[in-house]
Amino acid sequence: MRVGIVTFPGSLDDRDAARAVRIAGCQAVELWHGxxxxxxVDAVVLPGGFxxxxxxxxxxxxxxxxxxxxxxxxxxxxxxVLGICNGFQVLCESHLLPGALxxxxxxxxxxxxxxxxxxxxxxxxTSEYEVGQEIVVPLKNGEGxxxxxxxxxxxxxxxxxxxxxxxxxxxxxxxxxxAGISNARGNVVGLMPHPEHAVEALTGxxxxxxxxxxxxxxxxxxx
Amino acid sequence: xxxxxxxVLLKPEILDPQGKAVEGALTRLGLAGVxxxxxxxxxxxxxxxxxxxxxLAQIHELAGSLLSNPVIEDYVIRExxx
Numbered sequence: 001m002r003v004g005i006v007t008f009p010g011s012l013d014d015r016d017a018a019r020a021v022r023i024a025g026c027q028a029v030e031l032w033h034g035x036x037x038x039x040x041v042d043a044v045v046l047p048g049g050f051x052x053x054x055x056x057x058x059x060x061x062x063x064x065x066x067x068x069x070x071x072x073x074x075x076x077x078x079x080x081v082l083g084i085c086n087g088f089q090v091l092c093e094s095h096l097l098p099g100a101l102x103x104x105x106x107x108x109x110x111x112x113x114x115x116x117x118x119x120x121x122x123x124x125x126t127s128e129y130e131v132g133q134e135i136v137v138p139l140k141n142g143e144g145x146x147x148x149x150x151x152x153x154x155x156x157x158x159x160x161x162x163x164x165x166x167x168x169x170x171x172x173x174x175x176x177x178x179a180g181i182s183n184a185r186g187n188v189v190g191l192m193p194h195p196e197h198a199v200e201a202l203t204g205x206x207x208x209x210x211x212x213x214x215x216x217x218x219x220x221x222x223x
Numbered sequence: 224x225x226x227x228x229x230x231v232l233l234k235p236e237i238l239d240p241q242g243k244a245v246e247g248a249l250t251r252l253g254l255a256g257v258x259x260x261x262x263x264x265x266x267x268x269x270x271x272x273x274x275x276x277x278x279l280a281q282i283h284e285l286a287g288s289l290l291s292n293p294v295i296e297d298y299v300i301r302e303x304x305x
Binding site: 056057060061064092093098099100102103104105106107145147148149173 | 233236237238240241244289290292294295
């Protein structure tokens with residue numbers, strides 16, 4: 001199982017994402033933003049960070065990177081893609097996921113261990129979780145407020161495409177406490193908190209994040 | 224050499240926390256009666272040659288995809304000068 005991790009100029013969490021992938025039992029494959037080739041990977045993680053310095057809008061310039069051409073086509077064809085934090089922003093800018101992520105309503109950069117509730121176990125990235133399961137993973141963002149129009153939010157809720165929701169506190173003003181969503185097919189997931197930082201007791205608050213990376217293994221084995 | 228000026232603003236229904244912060248500061252500094260501040264971006268493009276209809280159409284296309292995100296923002300081409 002080969003999972004590609006894309007590095008953009010300014011990516012920050014690509015190494016942690018690769019480590020999480022390896023801990024989950026997959027092979028991590030480095031993908032480069034300027035290389036319009038997915039090198040036959042079975043899944044892709046768009047990691048967190050500050051691609052292109054967050055200039056213009058978060059993810060707006062990365063969305064047009066050469067690697068995104070084949071990635072968008074492959075995602076539309078069913079390739080599992082997980083976008084974390086900045087990766088979620090890139091997925092929204094690419095229109096692979098609806099809505100957008102805007103400045104936190106508090107205007108503060110938030111860094112905390114965040115409790116979430118898994119709302120969907122039917123995506124390829126969350127099949128190892130139970131619906132309603134509560135997990136704690138790090139959250140760190142300045143522009144994590146999820147927004148979409150009411151019709152889109154209703155559609156996401158109605159189709160079970162809200163993947164995770166913030167519990168206890170809404171850290172960034174996200175509509176309906178949304179922390180993560182998926183596309184209709186369930187192969188593309190965007191998540192603002194960071195499961196890749198919660199895969200080992202030594203370095204994370206929990207190991208609750210590992211399920212995102214083991215889910216993909218299960219999904220591909222089942223298929 | 225032509226110049227094209229494009230303004231990008233958050234849509235009215237999108238919360239603008241930066242605008243809110245500026246609004247608070249203006250009021251604190253004694254400007255009475257400020258009811259709303261929206262903070263946007265201005266792009267000034269210096270372009271070689273003439274901006275004809277085809278080029279303007281291309282600028283519209285990119286203003287609506289790269290320079291603004293239509294999910295949350297509106298753009299206006301404010302000025303085209305030869």
